[in-house]
Amino acid sequence: MTATLSQRQHIDTILQSLASPSAEGEAAMIERSWRRCIDRYGLDPARPTPPRYVPGATLREHQDQADALLQVARAGVEQLYRQVASLGYVVLLTDARGIAVQFLGAKRDQREHQRTGLYLGADWSESRAGTCAVGTCIHERSALTCHHSDHFSAHHIQLTCTAAPVFDPHGQLLAVLDISAYHSPESKHSQTFALQLVKYTAKMIEDAYFLQRYADHPIVCLDRSREFVQINRRYLLAMEPDGSLVAANTAGRKLLRHHELPLPEAGEARPFRAWNIQDLLDAGVDEVLAIPQHSDDRVRAFRTHRHRELHFATLIEPPRRASAVPGPGARRDSSLAPLEALADDDPAMRDTLTRAARLRNEPINILVIGETGTGKERMARALHESSRRRDKPFVAINCAAMPESLIESELFGHEPGSFTGARSKGMKGLIAQADGGTLFLDEIGDMPLQLQTRLLRVLAEQEVLPIGASRPIKVDLRVVAATHRDLRGLIAEGRFREDLFYRLNGASLRLPPLRERADKGYLIRRIFDELNQQRDARVRLRGDAMSALLAYPWPGNIRELHNALHYALATCEGDEIVVNDLPEECTHGQLAHPGASPGLAAPGITGTSPAATRGGPEQDLLHRSLCRHQWNISAVARELGLSRPTIYRRMKRMGIVPPNQQPPQ
Numbered sequence: 111m112t113a114t115l116s117q118r119q120h121i122d123t124i125l126q127s128l129a130s131p132s133a134e135g136e137a138a139m140i141e142r143s144w145r146r147c148i149d150r151y152g153l154d155p156a157r158p159t160p161p162r163y164v165p166g167a168t169l170r171e172h173q174d175q176a177d178a179l180l181q182v183a184r185a186g187v188e189q190l191y192r193q194v195a196s197l198g199y200v201v202l203l204t205d206a207r208g209i210a211v212q213f214l215g216a217k218r219d220q221r222e223h224q225r226t227g228l229y230l231g232a233d234w235s236e237s238r239a240g241t242c243a244v245g246t247c248i249h250e251r252s253a254l255t256c257h258h259s260d261h262f263s264a265h266h267i268q269l270t271c272t273a274a275p276v277f278d279p280h281g282q283l284l285a286v287l288d289i290s291a292y293h294s295p296e297s298k299h300s301q302t303f304a305l306q307l308v309k310y311t312a313k314m315i316e317d318a319y320f321l322q323r324y325a326d327h328p329i330v331c332l333d334r335s336r337e338f339v340q341i342n343r344r345y346l347l348a349m350e351p352d353g354s355l356v357a358a359n360t361a362g363r364k365l366l367r368h369h370e371l372p373l374p375e376a377g378e379a380r381p382f383r384a385w386n387i388q389d390l391l392d393a394g395v396d397e398v399l400a401i402p403q404h405s406d407d408r409v410r411a412f413r414t415h416r417h418r419e420l421h422f423a424t425l426i427e428p429p430r431r432a433s434a435v436p437g438p439g440a441r442r443d444s445s446l447a448p449l450e451a452l453a454d455d456d457p458a459m460r461d462t463l464t465r466a467a468r469l470r471n472e473p474i475n476i477l478v479i480g481e482t483g484t485g486k487e488r489m490a491r492a493l494h495e496s497s498r499r500r501d502k503p504f505v506a507i508n509c510a511a512m513p514e515s516l517i518e519s520e521l522f523g524h525e526p527g528s529f530t531g532a533r534s535k536g537m538k539g540l541i542a543q544a545d546g547g548t549l550f551l552d553e554i555g556d557m558p559l560q561l562q563t564r565l566l567r568v569l570a571e572q573e574v575l576p577i578g579a580s581r582p583i584k585v586d587l588r589v590v591a592a593t594h595r596d597l598r599g600l601i602a603e604g605r606f607r608e609d610l611f612y613r614l615n616g617a618s619l620r621l622p623p624l625r626e627r628a629d630k631g632y633l634i635r636r637i638f639d640e641l642n643q644q645r646d647a648r649v650r651l652r653g654d655a656m657s658a659l660l661a662y663p664w665p666g667n668i669r670e671l672h673n674a675l676h677y678a679l680a681t682c683e684g685d686e687i688v689v690n691d692l693p694e695e696c697t698h699g700q701l702a703h704p705g706a707s708p709g710l711a712a713p714g715i716t717g718t719s720p721a722a723t724r725g726g727p728e729q730d731l732l733h734r735s736l737c738r739h740q741w742n743i744s745a746v747a748r749e750l751g752l753s754r755p756t757i758y759r760r761m762k763r764m765g766i767v768p769p770n771q772q773p774p775q
């Protein structure tokens with residue numbers, strides 16, 4: 111390929127400036143890099159440098175090694191992309207060797223991205239690509255913009271790229287965050303804001319990683335401003351409870367150096383613990399650890415020993431809270447574990463679970479309200495298992511799934527020969543079976559009116575009269591009813607008894623739909639662990655699959671998530687689930703995420719309508735399971751962890767007809 115005029119000029123500039131180096135600051139970084147390109151890597155600015163992609167398997171190894179960071183960085187990288195996408199930038203996150211392990215860019219320019227190397231799996235190390243933002247940033251350990259002809263290769267001079275390093279808590283380079291665009295103004299000053307934005311996001315990612323990595327240590331946050339210390343958390347210092355320092359973020363390491371307490375640089379053997387927080391601040395360890403965390407005034411002022419600088423401090427203590435159910439100042443009560451396991455840190459669930467914990471042993475009936483599949487039955491079981499009734503039966507009845515003709519005898523039981531078809535020995539009804547324990551009435555809004563009247567009597571009298579019996583049987587019941595319907599609306603239409611509503615609704619617990627839950631990551635991990643256990647498997651959910659699941663706009667039904675994970679487990683080949691093992695609906699139209707190989711990634715920036723509206727993975731999973739078990743509904747119900755009536759209802763809803771019921775062709 112012959113060089114264009116501007117490319118030839120570029121080559122001349124490089125050769126001239128290397129003959130008489132003069133630059134300072136960022137320009138000096140570029141000049142040093144040009145020299146390395148010629149002297150060390152033997153590169154030629156005129157030689158075409160097509161992008162080098164690592165093979166798919168190698169990319170996955172790089173992603174695996176960066177997994178912990180990728181999980182933390184995801185939100186920051188996506189936020190950065192939202193900020194710059196409309197200006198024509200793509201976002202790359204590379205590992206410390208310059209391999210792009212995450213990429214976000216507009217789908218319509220995919221070919222251009224791949225042609226230029228602004229794509230997943232591309233190698234942007236300096237020795238390979240010449241002077242470029244990522245490669246030079248890795249070398250210099252410093253943020254920079256590599257604008258147009260700053261690039262060594264004449265074939266990169268249309269690009270503007272800005273990169274900033276992300277360091278681990280010991281100063282080791284973890285990753286490089288980069289934004290790049292194909293078109294930009296001639297002046298490098300046009301990228302000043304880009305540089306600030308990338309540096310800012312890289313710091314955010316670095317600090318988030320730091321906080322996660324040292325979540326089990328007290329962390330002191332310092333800032334020169336009282337107003338900003340809780341927001342900026344400029345200097346982060348992790349320590350042991352005796353005050354010895356174990357790690358610091360980049361700014362924190364600078365602060366310590368400034369106070370002549372240098373922490374060892376990456377790779378040095380000397381332990382961090384050489385210094386104590388008392389060596390930096392004119393304060394005792396006890397004073398620092400006593401900084402309040404939960405009052406209005408969480409900031410304390412301290413002076414540094416050496417330079418008497420005034421710093422404001424806040425403290426992040428290791429989480430004592432392992433539970434979403436905060437017993438007020440109480441010690442952890444292990445009987446609450448079933449309730450605690452329902453959620454992590456979701457505000458709506460926290461409120462609901464706090465109420466549930468208080469109500470679990472109260473002699474009142476509870477109404478659980480929530481959309482389909484929000485975990486109402488789970489909640490009812492957890493209430494039972496955390497209550498004093500836990501050693502007695504939990505009996506669940508689905509009022510919508512039971513045929514009307516059977517529901518009365520199933521619920522109330524019957525005497526021998528009390529009606530045609532009655533069992534000769536009679537039958538104990540489900541209500542009597544729940545004696546001493548919990549009766550769970552699912553989909554209570556679907557209970558026929560006539561039975562509502564009889565149920566009301568059971569609840570009022572605490573006794574049940576089996577069909578054909580002359581004497582009632584005493585029962586001790588706690589009823590938990592659940593509904594996704596508007597019971598007040600049904601009352602207004604005359605389809606639900608108001609007095610029964612008040613009997614059932616001693617207290618109500620509302621469950622948020624999945625789309626609103628802030629603890630989706632926890633639910634994903636929990637359901638995944640449960641499925642692994644059920645299958646006696648040890649499959650791992652890789653970070654790229656987790657990212658895709660977190661990014662997917664889930665509808666309200668947790669079953670949808672459950673099914674997607676079940677599908678992935680059933681169909682994945684090795685011992686880990688990667689993004690391509692997930693049902694297509696979960697990955698389609700999402701931002702590109704790590705895990706898809708260069709040829710397969712489909713970066714786009716629009717969402718799709720939820721799978722729930724189309725049957726999607728749920729339908730697929732059900733159909734496969736039916737075929738696998740030769741349409742044996744009990745086996746399918748066991749495999750999917752659902753009741754038989756639910757399987758029948760789903761088949762009906764999805765229009766799945768067993769082969770023996772299909773009309774002849």
Ligand SMILES: Nc1ncnc2c1ncn2[C@@H]1O[C@H](COP(=O)(O)OP(=O)(O)OP(=O)(O)O)[C@@H](O)[C@H]1O
Pocket residue numbers: 451452453480481482483484485486487488489552592594633636637668669672751
């Ligand atoms: N906290 C949770 N942790 C793990 N899995 C959960 C949780 N909540 C619900 N699930 C799962 O989601 C699915 C739906 O839960 P559940 O049957 O309790 O919901 P529901 O609201 O009673 O559903 P429906 O409205 O269809 O009766 C089940 O597979 C259940 O195992």
